[in-house]
Amino acid sequence: MEGGEKTATSRYKELMALAARRSKTAPAPAETLLAWYDRHRRRLPWRALPGESADPYRVWLSEIMLQQTTVVAAGPYFLKFLQRFPDVVTLAEAPLDDVLRLWAGLGYYARARNLHACAKAVAALGGVFPDTEDGLRALPGIGPYTAAAIAAIAFNRPATIVDGNVERVITRIHAVEEELPRAKPKIRALADPLTPQDRPGDYAQAIMDLGATICTPRKPACALCPWNSDCEAHAQRIEESFPRKAAKTQKPQRHGAAFVAMRADGAILLRRRDEKGLLGGMTEIPGSPWGEKRPKADARTSAPLPGEWRTLPGTVTHVFSHFALELEVLTAQFPHKTKPPKDCWWSLEVDAEALPSVMRKVVEHARR
DNA sequence: GATGCGTGGAC
DNA sequence: TGTCCAAGCAT
Structure with a gap:
């Protein structure tokens, strides 16, 4: 049919134009970010060196500690835990009280109880962590974010992480007006297609590094951002107003x-x-x-x-x-x-x- | 979906 | 000084 041919032709033209833009002017977004990451990645105690493979136990331990917690606060605790419990089976066999004593001061103590329960569950699996999001998600203390992070970072699976950093980066790039937490489905839909098949683990760490060091809550360093030319909030110079959030109520x-x-x-x-x-x-x-x-x-x-x-x-x-x-x-x-x-x-x-x-x-x- | 759940640092 | 926040999860 004539209409069908026309549509196919215009689709072809669109695709060619898109390919031309990508190849001649701008690489895919993930490539841009990964190139930045290769130069500016943070060196952190739980991270593998470039070229090395990550240890799932260290990735898991660090991700639990980093939930709602700063890198600076978690760092010493991570080193203490790694020294005292060098592997997941050692942690599983320790008394819960030992874990709580070592966790004291880090806060959100359900994390420590779930950490111990999770170690026992993994020990029961032969001391081997599941290598899929679904398998990880079934373990105590591992939710959607942490499952995706471990799958990506420890097993290089193309899982899309969405944490506070990603929410900030994505809502700024697209100037998402919807308030959190209502904006979460939209953010997820915008973040998913960005995840590359190549180097998904590095990409996950890269977008978090971007949020932590460039696309910060206050005074973002947009001049240094590899994505600044694609950022709607930056174009309007209203970066700090994203993500939109409802005002918090006073504490009793x-x-x-x-x-x-x-x-x-x-x-x-x-x-x-x-x-x-x-x-x-x-x-x-x-x-x-x-x-x-x-x-x-x-x-x-x-x-x-x-x-x-x-x-x-x-x-x-x-x-x-x-x-x-x-x-x-x-x-x-x-x-x-x-x-x-x-x-x-x-x-x-x-x-x-x-x-x-x-x-x-x-x-x-x-x-x- | 809203609520409960810590802490210390930055501004 | 008060406010906001930092790689969320369980219920």
Whole structure:
């Protein structure tokens, strides 16, 4: 049919024009980014050197630690874990408490519990990580992003990662007006076709490096960006306004009291928190429940031991992901023979315990 | 889809 | 000083 021929001809012309543009003026986007990556890639402890193959265990360990966490914060923890648990089977065979002690201070402690559960699952598979997104996705603590990252980086599979960096890069390039998280399907659709069949692992790391070092949340270095000529937000000089996000609501304030019981030999009374919820499975200084009002003068009725409790001047403040906390700190001295209450123990090496940051602040406050 | 879940650094 | 944020996941 005539109409069909016309359509085919115009399609052919479009394809030829596209090919001409690509070959004569601009390489495919992934090639441009990979060429930049080959010159500017970051050297990170968990990364293989150019030409070397990545160790799936190190890739997995680093990806879990890097969830919602900066490279600077995760770095020392990664090295500590690698030294103590050189492979996934060693990690699987360690007690959970050892893992939590080493993770203490890094935050989001469900990651540590899931890390241990995941290590056990992989150990049950012979110590070999699945090499597909679906296989990885089925493991504890591994979601869509992490599954794609491990598949791409450790196994060089053409999986498309979409993390905060990619969301920022993509929404800027296309000036995506839709707010997060509603924009996620659109971002995914825009990111998918960019993933190359050649060097997908390097491409995944390249686009994250681009987001982390060039396409930063504030003051992006657009002059140095390999994609600047394709970026709609840059063309309009409105880079920093992407990605669009709804304003955040204010964090509620909570209050409580913490009881630092000090034994004559310097030991401090500790207990273990419930496995679930905030700081799940971590160690804490015994305290009152946390509520909306300041503890009353008789807060000491909830002390773990009867004693001469005195309230210290000042308070400990700490900001969690979804509320702010102010703690009164009370201390009391106890004889060396004092027995710990149920579910508590005396500790002489507080530094080695699985104490989250907020509890380390409490100990520090009591010692001064 | 909205909510719960840490921490420390940058501005 | 307060705000935002940094390679998300589980429910």
